[in-house]
Amino acid sequence: MAEGEKLIPINIEDEMKSAYIDYSMSVIVSRALPDVRDGLKPVHRRVLFGMHELGVKSNSSYKKSARIVGEVLGKYHPHGDTSVYDTMVRMAQEWSLRYMLVDGQGNFGSIDGDSPAAMRYTEARMRKISEDMLADIDKETVDHRLNFDDTLEEPTVLPTRIPGLLVNGASGIAVGMATNMPPHNLTEVVDGTVAYIENNDIEIEELITHVKAPDFPTGGIIYGYDGVKEAFETGRGKIVMRGRANIEEVNGRECIIVNEIPYQVNKADMIKKTADLVNDKKLDGIATIRDESDRNGMRIVYVLKRDAIPNIVLNKLYKYTALQSSFSVNNIALVNGRPQLLNLKDLIHHFVEHRHEVVVRRTKYELRKAEERAHILEGLIIASDNIDEVIALIRASSNAEEAREKLIERFKLTEIQARAIVEMRLRQLTGLEQDKLRSEYDELLKTIEDLKDILDKKDRRMEIIKNELLEVRDKYGDERRSTIEYAGGDLSIEDMIPNEKVVITISHAGYIKRTPLSEYKTQNRGGVGQKASTTRNEDFLEDIFVGTNHQYMIFFTQKGKCFWMRVYEIPEGTKTSKGRAIQNLINIEQDDKVKAFICTQDLKDEEYINNHFVIMATKKGQVKKTSLEQYSRPRTNGINAITIKEGDELLEAKLTTGDSQVMLAVKSGKAIRFEESKTRPMGRNASGVRGITLANDKDEVVGMITINNPQEETVLVVSENGYGKRTFIDDPETGEEIYRVTNRGGKGVKTISVTDKTGSLVAIKSVSDKDGLMIINKSGIAIRMDIADLRTMGRATQGVKLINLKNDDSIAAVAKVVYDEDSIEGEEIDDTIEDGTAIDSNQKENNNEN
Numbered sequence: 001m002a003e004g005e006k007l008i009p010i011n012i013e014d015e016m017k018s019a020y021i022d023y024s025m026s027v028i029v030s031r032a033l034p035d036v037r038d039g040l041k042p043v044h045r046r047v048l049f050g051m052h053e054l055g056v057k058s059n060s061s062y063k064k065s066a067r068i069v070g071e072v073l074g075k076y077h078p079h080g081d082t083s084v085y086d087t088m089v090r091m092a093q094e095w096s097l098r099y100m101l102v103d104g105q106g107n108f109g110s111i112d113g114d115s116p117a118a119m120r121y122t123e124a125r126m127r128k129i130s131e132d133m134l135a136d137i138d139k140e141t142v143d144h145r146l147n148f149d150d151t152l153e154e155p156t157v158l159p160t161r162i163p164g165l166l167v168n169g170a171s172g173i174a175v176g177m178a179t180n181m182p183p184h185n186l187t188e189v190v191d192g193t194v195a196y197i198e199n200n201d202i203e204i205e206e207l208i209t210h211v212k213a214p215d216f217p218t219g220g221i222i223y224g225y226d227g228v229k230e231a232f233e234t235g236r237g238k239i240v241m242r243g244r245a246n247i248e249e250v251n252g253r254e255c256i257i258v259n260e261i262p263y264q265v266n267k268a269d270m271i272k273k274t275a276d277l278v279n280d281k282k283l284d285g286i287a288t289i290r291d292e293s294d295r296n297g298m299r300i301v302y303v304l305k306r307d308a309i310p311n312i313v314l315n316k317l318y319k320y321t322a323l324q325s326s327f328s329v330n331n332i333a334l335v336n337g338r339p340q341l342l343n344l345k346d347l348i349h350h351f352v353e354h355r356h357e358v359v360v361r362r363t364k365y366e367l368r369k370a371e372e373r374a375h376i377l378e379g380l381i382i383a384s385d386n387i388d389e390v391i392a393l394i395r396a397s398s399n400a401e402e403a404r405e406k407l408i409e410r411f412k413l414t415e416i417q418a419r420a421i422v423e424m425r426l427r428q429l430t431g432l433e434q435d436k437l438r439s440e441y442d443e444l445l446k447t448i449e450d451l452k453d454i455l456d457k458k459d460r461r462m463e464i465i466k467n468e469l470l471e472v473r474d475k476y477g478d479e480r481r482s483t484i485e486y487a488g489g490d491l492s493i494e495d496m497i498p499n500e501k502v503v504i505t506i507s508h509a510g511y512i513k514r515t516p517l518s519e520y521k522t523q524n525r526g527g528v529g530q531k532a533s534t535t536r537n538e539d540f541l542e543d544i545f546v547g548t549n550h551q552y553m554i555f556f557t558q559k560g561k562c563f564w565m566r567v568y569e570i571p572e573g574t575k576t577s578k579g580r581a582i583q584n585l586i587n588i589e590q591d592d593k594v595k596a597f598i599c600t601q602d603l604k605d606e607e608y609i610n611n612h613f614v615i616m617a618t619k620k621g622q623v624k625k626t627s628l629e630q631y632s633r634p635r636t637n638g639i640n641a642i643t644i645k646e647g648d649e650l651l652e653a654k655l656t657t658g659d660s661q662v663m664l665a666v667k668s669g670k671a672i673r674f675e676e677s678k679t680r681p682m683g684r685n686a687s688g689v690r691g692i693t694l695a696n697d698k699d700e701v702v703g704m705i706t707i708n709n710p711q712e713e714t715v716l717v718v719s720e721n722g723y724g725k726r727t728f729i730d731d732p733e734t735g736e737e738i739y740r741v742t743n744r745g746g747k748g749v750k751t752i753s754v755t756d757k758t759g760s761l762v763a764i765k766s767v768s769d770k771d772g773l774m775i776i777n778k779s780g781i782a783i784r785m786d787i788a789d790l791r792t793m794g795r796a797t798q799g800v801k802l803i804n805l806k807n808d809d810s811i812a813a814v815a816k817v818v819y820d821e822d823s824i825e826g827e828e829i830d831d832t833i834e835d836g837t838a839i840d841s842n843q844k845e846n847n848n849e850n
Helices: 012-032 042-054 065-075 081-090 128-133 164-168 186-198 204-210 226-234 267-279 310-320 344-385 387-395 400-411 415-422 431-456 458-476 606-610
Strands: 102-105 123-126 144-146 153-155 170-173 178-181 221-223 236-242 244-250 253-260 286-291 300-304 324-330 332-335 338-341 483-485 501-507 511-516 541-548 552-557 561-566 594-600 613-618 622-627 650-656 661-666 670-675 701-707 714-719 723-728 761-767 771-777 781-786 811-818
Touching: 012 042, 012 170, 042 065, 042 081, 042 123, 042 128, 042 153, 065 081, 065 123, 081 102, 123 128, 128 458, 164 186, 164 344, 178 332, 186 204, 186 344, 186 458, 204 226, 204 344, 226 236, 226 324, 244 310, 253 310, 267 286, 267 300, 300 310, 310 324, 344 387, 344 400, 344 415, 344 431, 344 458, 387 400, 400 415, 431 458, 541 594, 552 650, 613 661, 613 701, 650 701, 661 761, 714 811, 761 771, 761 811
Parallel strands: 221 483, 541 811, 594 650, 701 761
Antiparallel strands: 102 123, 144 153, 170 178, 178 324, 221 236, 236 324, 244 253, 253 300, 286 300, 332 338, 501 511, 501 541, 552 561, 552 594, 613 622, 613 650, 661 670, 661 701, 714 723, 714 761, 771 781, 771 811
């Protein structure tokens, strides 16, 4: 150890604590957070003050950026030159600051994130608005402190006339805290500040009528007002911003044109990420993206595919890309050197307080200067009144010092007055100059009186602040760029999904998909059908169902469990794709299988769920009725729908209103019809009551339908070898029951004559002339036909051939398609018509193979 040195042992924990606190305080106070008074961080303040000292005003010529950076670096900001240059560049970018503070010449970067040119190539000068931030800085309006090497003084705050923090916002990350403040419109902020000056007890609700919302330099739309209101009231809030988009036709193609994007979004990045989503098939409907922006403004063109719905695509862009972003407001600023969370009224209050202090200090400075000048003028007037004597006295003196002393002695003057007389120019001896002295002195006396009055009366000071603010508003105020969409809110997923009709298919191995109904074509009876689905070896389509995207699908498994999801959550596929395994969509057990599903409207509508019931049937002939309300709170692992006895399994579930009749059909060709009211509502865990008595152990239930209008509805039964027929439930002319109503639990009546030629019964459906029929066999061939082509027959006949089966093929699934009367009635149905479905709660059909 060198001579004179000594070691002081220090506890490392204490040293770390104090060093880290020192560091964090330095970052908080001297780097990352803005001052509430002028809205600037030290580096911004130093750049503006450096430019002011250099004389690079708005009316002077541009100076090299490197010259300005060097000035700031060498005198006030002893950090990296990039930090100073980056700050200056940001203050010159129209997409970064709502009211730019620096006027840049040269390449100052772009909204695409391009870097600015090096500082040796660019030039800059102050903008007019910056001069108003520095106005009166030479009048001792603000405190100065020594710079880093104690050779110069720099201001601790600027005496700004502009409410900088509100109009330009700020963002910064300190230690243990951060700030993120949005910019606002100067006109609105001034109006709000004036309203506060006129009434200090103004409520935030009233201030919001003046300062309506943030106003971003890049424009765009503020979507929803709740976050804005919360930010104004508490200092924290989340503001949702959207780009401004229009739907136009360009060269015969529909396009989405974006002219404004959210604040702080990099345009090039946004376009690239959108293109990636389109390429990854996560964003449908966009054919190409073009950036047609130029010096006249922004223009991003999303060219849509021919079948895309523009509003749906736009909503998807909002959902999945930066075209909709959020700005998290966190109004933390330094108040008297301490970080504080501030609401709108606090921000205005602190700015007005600062302006008040500036006006007081400026008035005091001006008063002092006026009094000093008046004091000198008094001496000069005495001298001019006695000019001959003064001249004689000065001529008789051997030096200036002696002359001053004689003047002080003779005319009872002060040192300052005597010096001013000795240094007086000869021209001031003219009569005109003497008159000028007197008029200046009179004016000064009035000014002094006025300044003293200002210092005495707070009302006058506030009036001055108000008038100066209104001046600023008239000079720099402009229209809002960001518009406010008050009705906006959380974007619902439904906004992005068209509520179109879809066919849902489930294969024997449990693969599910949804396909637009329009992909299926109508054929005449007896056709061979078209390829409907590619399934794995030995797999075949087992269930088919028609619904709309916004409905809820409730799945019932053969073990009696119940799951639900929205129809649009089912993956979309083409007619020929195999779909996704249900196990990947719902948490179904490995050895369980979906056997039934119903499509319902909104499960959050209390009246709806309390007035609807689910009727279930099992293979062994059990039936059970439960209120839909019991299924309206699903869990991800499913809930019990029915307790299934050993050897049995759930087969069907139907939605009813409580006044329907139920029909069950069995494999052996019999059917039973009974009133729904014969089964009382039970809890989810009950196992139900007997619905039909089976003929033997091999017999089983193949389907269940619910009936509401017996004289209008017909029953369609289909056998496994492709035979089928329609039968009225009640005779439409006589009203006689063809299928008689019995008590539940009976053996039923014959519904089809089962022979070796027809094969066993596989499906029962409730149909009308307006319906269509879709049949799919185990080899995946599908055929569609109109129910109207099938005439009604007697109850005990074997029916007609519906589909020609090849080799050992047999029917796998049967579903009905309900035509939408509005769009199809009266039109000729051809191969390409887009079929609609209007499914109400009692028409939601699905079916099973055995």
